[in-house]
Amino acid sequence: MVFGQIVIGPPGSGKTTYCDGMSQFLRLIGRKVAVINLDPANDELPYECAVNVEDLIKLSDVMIEHGLGPNGGLVYCMDFLEKNIDWLQSKLQPLVKDHYLLFDFPGQVELFFLHSNAKRVISKLTKKMDLRVRLVELFFDSHLCSDPGKYVSALLLSLTTMLHLELPHINVLSKIDLIESYGKLAFNLDYYTDVQDLSYLQLHLEQDPRSAKYRKLTKELCDVVEDFCLVNFTTLDIQDKESVGNLVKLIDKSNGYVFAGVEGSVVEFSKIAAAPLDWDYYRTAAIQEKYMDTDDEDIRKI
Numbered sequence: 001m002v003f004g005q006i007v008i009g010p011p012g013s014g015k016t017t018y019c020d021g022m023s024q025f026l027r028l029i030g031r032k033v034a035v036i037n038l039d040p041a042n043d044e045l046p047y048e049c050a051v052n053v054e055d056l057i058k059l060s061d062v063m064i065e066h067g068l069g070p071n072g073g074l075v076y077c078m079d080f081l082e083k084n085i086d087w088l089q090s091k092l093q094p095l096v097k098d099h100y101l102l103f104d105f106p107g108q109v110e111l112f113f114l115h116s117n118a119k120r121v122i123s124k125l126t127k128k129m130d131l132r133v134r135l136v137e138l139f140f141d142s143h144l145c146s147d148p149g150k151y152v153s154a155l156l157l158s159l160t161t162m163l164h165l166e167l168p169h170i171n172v173l174s175k176i177d178l179i180e181s182y183g184k185l186a187f188n189l190d191y192y193t194d195v196q197d198l199s200y201l202q203l204h205l206e207q208d209p210r211s212a213k214y215r216k217l218t219k220e221l222c223d224v225v226e227d228f229c230l231v232n233f234t235t236l237d238i239q240d241k242e243s244v245g246n247l248v249k250l251i252d253k254s255n256g257y258v259f260a261g262v263e264g265s266v267v268e269f270s271k272i273a274a275a276p277l278d279w280d281y282y283r284t285a286a287i288q289e290k291y292m293d294t295d296d297e298d299i300r301k302i
């Protein structure tokens with residue numbers, strides 16, 4: 001049985017970084033991992049990918065050849081991938097025996113709630129190859145919590161995508177390490193992750209009388225989100241192994257990995273403590289270079 005994750009989310013929300021960090025983490029706990037890049041615009045990949053859609057089609061070529069912009073070009077690429085699903089299947093065939101698969105998708109959210117190509121690519125793969133990767137991780141940058149309007153947009157996007165894809169989802173608030181730098185949140189973090197009592201958000205919307213219609217619209221939209229009772233979030237700091245470990249446990253429960261008897265997850269997690277310093281290296285060197293534009297000695301020591 002093949003397990004894995006489908007990683008989607010708005011541009012820049014941290015999908016590619018996640019695939020990189022998560023693959024390192026999973027390797028550290030003893031899983032064989034393959035990362036599959038399905039973003040034809042992913043020029044500089046931080047991870048070594050087992051399958052790269054760019055070997056099939058490149059966004060830059062499509063844009064030149066068909067006179068399309070980046071967004072139209074991506075829709076074309078996803079359409080092309082769907083038509084050539086056998087290519088992807090043949091590339092995955094050698095991996096499915098014993099690898100855990102991570103699929104890194106492009107950030108154009110339209111692909112997931114306006115068009116159906118991405119949905120059909122996922123569905124064809126899971127049906128044809130009996131992949132247990134029917135778990136989608138939808139990433140949102142945690143800075144969206146800093147503004148009630150943006151937060152409601154994220155809720156709607158999440159709900160729409162969940163309804164459109166019809167697959168189990170885990171919604172992730174990424175870059176949680178930066179949350180304090182966006183200013184003081186109106187509520188504590190649990191409020192944003194639990195998605196309950198959205199009426200409180202009204203208090204923090206623009207109070208100008210001219211914005212009355214906007215507030216009413218926001219209220220109605222919040223009611224829709226609450227009525228469905230589907231959306232909630234988990235948080236992630238990709239630099240923190242405890243945070244990554246908690247997410248792995250949640251994912252393992254959700255996609256059935258813990259019940260598959262592949263390898264006792266308790267045993268696996270005990271390996272983290274005994275593991276050599278690869279993860280520490282990953283945190284201190286790569287991540288700090290990437291994320292921490294700081295000379296602060298205390299942060300560098302983390």
Ligand SMILES: Nc1nc2c(ncn2[C@@H]2O[C@H](COP(=O)(O)OP(=O)(O)OP(=O)(O)O)[C@@H](O)[C@H]2O)c(=O)[nH]1
Pocket residue numbers: 009010011012013014015016017018039105106107108174175176177178236237238239290291
């Ligand atoms: N501080 C911090 N920065 C992060 C984290 N995850 C990603 N980033 C940064 O956010 C930026 C975007 O990350 P990517 O992983 O490229 O995001 P993406 O969702 O793959 O972007 P697209 O593929 O363009 O949609 C990069 O500069 C990352 O280094 C995180 O957990 N914390």
Ligand SMILES: [Mg+2]
Pocket residue numbers: 015016017039042104105106107
């Ligand atoms: Mg990416």
